[in-house]
Amino acid sequence: GAGVSQSPSNKVTEKGKDVELRCDPISGHTALYWYRQSLGQGLEFLIYFQGNSAPDKSGLPSDRFSAERTGGSVSTLTIQRTQQEDSAVYLCASSLESRFYVYNEQFFGPGTRLTVL
Amino acid sequence: LAKTTQPISMDSYEGQEVNITCSHNNIATNDYITWYQQFPSQGPRFIIQGYKTKVTNEVASLFIPADRKSSTLSLPRVSLSDTAVYYCLVGRTTSGTYKYIFGTGTRLKVLA
Numbered sequence: 001g002a003g004v005s006q007s008p009s010n011k012v013t014e015k016g017k018d019v020e021l022r023c024d025p026i027s028g029h030t031a032l033y034w035y036r037q038s039l040g041q042g043l044e045f046l047i048y049f050q051g052n053s054a055p056d057k058s059g060l061p062s063d064r065f066s067a068e069r070t071g072g073s074v075s076t077l078t079i080q081r082t083q084q085e086d087s088a089v090y091l092c093a094s095s096l097e098s099r100f101y102v103y104n105e106q107f108f109g110p111g112t113r114l115t116v117l
Numbered sequence: 118l119a120k121t122t123q124p125i126s127m128d129s130y131e132g133q134e135v136n137i138t139c140s141h142n143n144i145a146t147n148d149y150i151t152w153y154q155q156f157p158s159q160g161p162r163f164i165i166q167g168y169k170t171k172v173t174n175e176v177a178s179l180f181i182p183a184d185r186k187s188s189t190l191s192l193p194r195v196s197l198s199d200t201a202v203y204y205c206l207v208g209r210t211t212s213g214t215y216k217y218i219f220g221t222g223t224r225l226k227v228l229a
Contacts, residue, residue, distance in 0.1 A: 041221070045217065091160050091161075111158075111159075
């Protein structure tokens, strides 16, 4: 594909349910990032993958949040026992391999809008 | 992590030059400065990146003073389509750890 894709584009769920959000990065991009953006707010960093490993999980807001990446490609962000405060747009981005002291442009997907009732 | 501070909003008229300044007083030696643009219901899009002095590309210029405690994004001759939120991002990737923080962004409104 030409860009980063995310699915679903919209997700409405009930409080207490689990949800899975999917991200398909640009082919060849080894770095993958998840962010959260609440209504009218800036971007909150959640987690970063280099290949299949996540060296930095410090941004995950609670242990209800987890993420995995398989085959160095697709990533899934899982939110267990969703709460109303989890309602936000979840954005995924990918970039070429991150090297020390070099910033590689992040390409963002359109996001998944999560609404927890 | 370097915290960034930007104006919350700015208004401008078509054809004017717009300068948006970002403060990052505790920027680290190896931090880069990057700016992104975000339209409603879309993910952010990379505009420009720099380390020091001045960087220019086809859409913008980035001015970084010697002390690097601030940076200014300059948009020449803005049009209505430049209405968006602009984010300043400061940080680096080191030892496999991602250390970047997006600011709260500056909402630019371009008026006819």
